Amino acid sequence: MMSCKEVADRASAVIDGELSGWEMVQMRLHLAMCRGCRHFLGQIRAVDQLASSVTELPPEALREEALSKLRADKK
Amino acid sequence: MRSDQRKELETVTRLRAGDRIAFNILFNRHTPSMIRVANTIVSSRAVAEDITQDTWLAVLKSIDGFEGRSSLAGWIFTILINKARTRARRDGRTVSFDEGGEDNNLDAAFDGHGRWKDKPELWDEITPERIVAGRNLAAHMSAAINELPPAQRAVIVLRVQEGLDPKEVCAALEITDSNLRVLLHRARLSLRDRIRTLTS
Numbered sequence A: 001m002m003s004c005k006e007v008a009d010r011a012s013a014v015i016d017g018e019l020s021g022w023e024m025v026q027m028r029l030h031l032a033m034c035r036g037c038r039h040f041l042g043q044i045r046a047v048d049q050l051a052s053s054v055t056e057l058p059p060e061a062l063r064e065e066a067l068s069k070l071r072a073d074k075k
Numbered sequence B: 001m002r003s004d005q006r007k008e009l010e011t012v013t014r015l016r017a018g019d020r021i022a023f024n025i026l027f028n029r030h031t032p033s034m035i036r037v038a039n040t041i042v043s044s045r046a047v048a049e050d051i052t053q054d055t056w057l058a059v060l061k062s063i064d065g066f067e068g069r070s071s072l073a074g075w076i077f078t079i080l081i082n083k084a085r086t087r088a089r090r091d092g093r094t095v096s097f098d099e100g101g102e103d104n105n106l107d108a109a110f111d112g113h114g115r116w117k118d119k120p121e122l123w124d125e126i127t128p129e130r131i132v133a134g135r136n137l138a139a140h141m142s143a144a145i146n147e148l149p150p151a152q153r154a155v156i157v158l159r160v161q162e163g164l165d166p167k168e169v170c171a172a173l174e175i176t177d178s179n180l181r182v183l184l185h186r187a188r189l190s191l192r193d194r195i196r197t198l199t200s
């Protein structure tokens, strides 16, 4: 039986789909019975979701400079 | 061919034709991440911006040579990282992502039988828009990512934010698959800690 610590150590592997079939079976068994680990996995998924939601604007000067250098190079 | 591959091919075709709109979309999507990744290798934000600009120039000039063996983003980030490495070497900096970064293990969270001492809570109200301590959680997350050790920061940006394939990330950063897994896991644990501290 997988312990909570073993589940937590494999949290990234679950999310990234890297667990072997047998480990996945053991993981599912544990998760079915353990709310703490279900929450922990949810937290790690939320971290990914928050990280993906970060949106920033690029510095405008950079775009203009890159394009004007390109034009200069083409001449 | 998958639909994202088809879309990418269309972008490449438009870039080759000098389509400004296609360039703008690509530039807006990747530039902030490119600056972040370059900044894990070179000494300052200003140098990272230089490298990013150089990379866009190289991308536009050599787009005809893009063969689609990697994703377009993978190709762009590989150019970026190579340029940043060259610059760092010239500045006498050593660059290696081949380390675990500072340790962030969860050992203290478990009792002697590997059970949670305090069971993790349900994060049902953790959304990017939620305001905590004057800023939304997406902004807090952005700050937290910037504070990660360089190698962890690079893998979070490339793998989670940019969605690059693990193989592409390993090749670009010159790290092994198991190293990537360790770095990514540690980064996620640090970021989780940060959000937990903010919201509890």
Ligand SMILES: [Zn+2]
Pocket (backbone or CB within 6 Å): A003, A004, A005, A007, A030, A034, A035, A036, A037
């Ligand atoms: Zn458990």
